[in-house]
Amino acid sequence: MHKRLFLTSVVCGIMAFAANSVMAEVSPKPKESHDFQISKSLDIFNSVYKELDIFYVDTIQPEKTVKYGIDAMLSMADPYTTYFPESEMKDLKFMTTGSYAGVGAVISVNDKKQIYISEIYEGKPAYKAGLRGGDVFVSVDGVATDGKTTSDVSQMLRGEPLTTAKVVVERPGKGTVKVDVVREKIVIDPVVYYGMLNSSVGFINLSQFTDQSYSSFHSAYLALKAKGMKSLVIDMRSNPGGLLSEATRILNMFVPKGSKLVYTKGKDKKWNTTYWASEAPIDTVIPIAVLVNRNSASAAEIVSGTLQDLDRAVILGERTYGKGLVQTTRDLPYGGSLKVTISKYYIPSDRCIQAIDYAKRDKDGLVARIPDSLTHEFKTLHGRIVRDGCGISPDLYVKTEKNAVVTFYLYSKNIIFDYVTEYQQKHPALLSVADVKMTDADYNDFKAFVKKSNFSYKTKSQESLAKLRTLAEEDGYLEMSKAEFDSLEAKLKPNLDAELDKYRDEISKYICLEIARRNFYQRGVLQEQLKNDDGVKKALEVLGDSKLFNELMTKEKVGDEAEAEAEKKSAEKVKSEDEELEEDAE
Numbered sequence: 001m002h003k004r005l006f007l008t009s010v011v012c013g014i015m016a017f018a019a020n021s022v023m024a025e026v027s028p029k030p031k032e033s034h035d036f037q038i039s040k041s042l043d044i045f046n047s048v049y050k051e052l053d054i055f056y057v058d059t060i061q062p063e064k065t066v067k068y069g070i071d072a073m074l075s076m077a078d079p080y081t082t083y084f085p086e087s088e089m090k091d092l093k094f095m096t097t098g099s100y101a102g103v104g105a106v107i108s109v110n111d112k113k114q115i116y117i118s119e120i121y122e123g124k125p126a127y128k129a130g131l132r133g134g135d136v137f138v139s140v141d142g143v144a145t146d147g148k149t150t151s152d153v154s155q156m157l158r159g160e161p162l163t164t165a166k167v168v169v170e171r172p173g174k175g176t177v178k179v180d181v182v183r184e185k186i187v188i189d190p191v192v193y194y195g196m197l198n199s200s201v202g203f204i205n206l207s208q209f210t211d212q213s214y215s216s217f218h219s220a221y222l223a224l225k226a227k228g229m230k231s232l233v234i235d236m237r238s239n240p241g242g243l244l245s246e247a248t249r250i251l252n253m254f255v256p257k258g259s260k261l262v263y264t265k266g267k268d269k270k271w272n273t274t275y276w277a278s279e280a281p282i283d284t285v286i287p288i289a290v291l292v293n294r295n296s297a298s299a300a301e302i303v304s305g306t307l308q309d310l311d312r313a314v315i316l317g318e319r320t321y322g323k324g325l326v327q328t329t330r331d332l333p334y335g336g337s338l339k340v341t342i343s344k345y346y347i348p349s350d351r352c353i354q355a356i357d358y359a360k361r362d363k364d365g366l367v368a369r370i371p372d373s374l375t376h377e378f379k380t381l382h383g384r385i386v387r388d389g390c391g392i393s394p395d396l397y398v399k400t401e402k403n404a405v406v407t408f409y410l411y412s413k414n415i416i417f418d419y420v421t422e423y424q425q426k427h428p429a430l431l432s433v434a435d436v437k438m439t440d441a442d443y444n445d446f447k448a449f450v451k452k453s454n455f456s457y458k459t460k461s462q463e464s465l466a467k468l469r470t471l472a473e474e475d476g477y478l479e480m481s482k483a484e485f486d487s488l489e490a491k492l493k494p495n496l497d498a499e500l501d502k503y504r505d506e507i508s509k510y511i512c513l514e515i516a517r518r519n520f521y522q523r524g525v526l527q528e529q530l531k532n533d534d535g536v537k538k539a540l541e542v543l544g545d546s547k548l549f550n551e552l553m554t555k556e557k558v559g560d561e562a563e564a565e566a567e568k569k570s571a572e573k574v575k576s577e578d579e580e581l582e583e584d585a586e
Contacts, residue, residue, distance in 0.1 A: 045069075078341055078358040080327050086335030102158040103165060103181045105131060107150050110414055115145050115153045117169075118417070121186070122521035129181040133518050134421035135169035138176065142166065161185050173425045187212060193526040194220035197536065201543055202229035205526055206250075209242030209299040214249040221253070221282070231287040231543040233536065234303075237317065241298020244326065244345070248275045251306055253282045259310060259348070262302050264326050266343025271326070287549060288313035289539040292392060293400065297321035301353050302345060305392045309348040311382045314542055314552045315394045317535055322355020322369065322391030349378040351388035385557045395552045396542065398535050406499040407506050409457035410450070416507075419449045420514040430519045433527040438508040446511065447500050461492050 032040070053060050063085070070083045104124020105117050116136045120127050137145040140156040148156075157165055165181045190213040194204040202224035206217060224232070244262070251261050255277050263274040290304045290313050301320045307313035324345050330338045346352050355369045370389040377385050387393065410416050423442070430436060438446075458466075469485050472478040478485070500507065509532065516524035530536055542549050 078325060080325055081341050082339045084337045101161045101183050101185050103183060104186045107153055109150050115148060115150055119517060120521060124186055125181045125184050129179045131179055135171050138168040138170055140165055140167055159183050172421050189216055191216040191220050193523040194224060196224065196227055197540060200228065200230040201233060201540060203233045205235040207239055209246045211243060213246040217250050233289050233539045235291045236296050236300040236304060237291050237293040238295040239300035241300050244299055247299040247302045251303055252277045252279050254284060255281060255310055255312055256284055257281060261306050262345050262347050264343040264345045271343045287543055289543055290315050291535045291539060292317045292320050292394065294318045294321060297323040301392050302347065305347040305353055308392060309380050311380050311553055314549060315392060316396050316539055317394050317398050318400065319393050320391035322353055324352045324354030349380055349386055351378040351386060353391050355389055355391045384555060393558050395558055398538050404503045404506060405459050407503055407510065410507060411510055415450060415453055415455050416510050416514055419446055420511065420518060424518055433516055433520055433524050436512050436516050436528055438511055443504060443508060459494055465489060465492060
């Protein structure tokens with residue numbers, strides 16, 4: 001009996017020991033602290049690099065390899081969090097100030113891999129030296145540009161202020177031209193153009209928010225007031241944003257002192273800042289219409305959204321991009337810098353306009369807008385309902401007309417650009433933007449130029465048919481249906497003569513814009529656009545009808561279902577077109 005009890009006790013003891021051993025083996029390890037995880041990960045990264053450098057069969061380039069690793073790490077964040085090594089600090093300075101030391105020209109590459117001037121900035125060194133749009137670079141300071149990229153040539157053209165760039169270009173119709181260009185600090189004026197649309201409505205185009213934005217905008221406003229301006233159109237379409245401080249100073253011009261303009265919230269409370277209208281305003285009653293589109297972002301959304309939240313302006317156009325992120329720069333060792341997102345900004349209704357969730361990506365790494373179902377309602381100063389997480393929705397939707405396929409390819413394949421280069425050689429200098437026009441004779445010349453260029457393009461239906469033909473061949477059905485495919489392919493082939501006639505007005509518009517660019521530069525492009533601008537027409541209609549203006553400012557909700565649906569379809573088309581363009585580029 002005692003022996004049995006003893007054996008039972010021993011067996012139970014062994015089982016208990018075994019059970020405890022198993023539990024010890026499967027029980028989770030103590031959770032590592034965040035600081036320890038950082039230290040461990042950096043130690044692993046450092047060890048991997050050392051082993052790679054010592055044992056890898058080829059020589060590793062330290063700076064290039066580490067930058068690649070940093071860029072890959074930052075790709076997990078948003079696209080605005082970026083590392084700038086010392087060699088790229090000039091680019092960062094240009095982004096934040098709008099200035100650099102160079103020649104003041106935009107360069108591009110054509111289908112022959114030649115680097116050419118696509119645009120000249122008025123009054124800048126390239127303009128003073130006599131360079132022109134269409135000039136093809138041969139060399140810069142004795143170094144041939146053949147085989148160089150646009151980035152390479154851009155770096156060659158930049159340098160210290162007051163140094164000379166010895167440029168050789170091939171000018172269509174003139175041959176080789178040698179030009180000495182004295183580099184200057186180039187400051188891009190954020191107010192490209194301002195003027196009176198009629199006897200009482202002023203217009204200011206604000207293209208970006210650099211450290212010159214407030215002073216340029218303020219000067220333009222005072223000049224327009226002196227001309228009798230009674231209401232104002234602010235055009236911020238395709239304005240990518242910039243400095244928050246400049247945005248708040250412009251807002252301060254139009255809202256009462258003490259108004260909350262915008263505030264930021266981040267992980268670290270030291271980045272939580274509230275911006276108020278701290279100075280006496282210049283005008284709190286002038287009726288304002290603000291034009292925005294899907295490429296209006298960041299500071300442009302702060303200005304338009306805050307004016308909407310404070311019921312101070314009517315917003316016209318399309319839903320904006322939806323960038324509600326704030327960045328700052330942090331100095332790094334050896335002259336580099338990190339531009340890092342530190343917080344999100346919120347406008348007076350307490351809504352955040354950030355529309356993209358970069359933390360959630362699909363298997364291809366793509367991110368999506370925040371679904372409308374996950375957004376929340378907020379109210380403007382006078383009780384209108386607005387939503388967060390979707391950019392700034394306009395008070396009145398203005399549809400952007402979609403261009404014909406033939407127009408897109410005539411523009412993207414530089415046919416229009418090259419035609420205007422030839423046009424400039426045959427026509428005398430124009431005296432004003434009012435003189436820019438396409439006569440019947442001019443358009444006939446253009447059609448002849450298109451045919452001489454052997455221009456061709458494929459429609460979406462042709463591309464879809466080509467894919468279907470490939471699938472039919474893979475499935476073994478092509479031989480029996482080849483006649484049908486050939487017949488349909490012939491029917492879908494564009495009739496270039498018919499297309500050029502059908503879309504003459506649209507194509508002529510882009511030709512005239514390029515002619516204006518060559519003769520009157522950026523301000524000329526804007527003035528030419530104003531001749532037939534649907535957004536400006538709608539703004540004039542709203543500002544000229546006080547009843548309509550007041551109705552828009554007192555609507556229960558911003559926008560309506562029809563406008564939202566139209567905007568959704570427009571966005572889907574744009575997304576589809578962007579995807580197709582990416583495929584074409586590949």
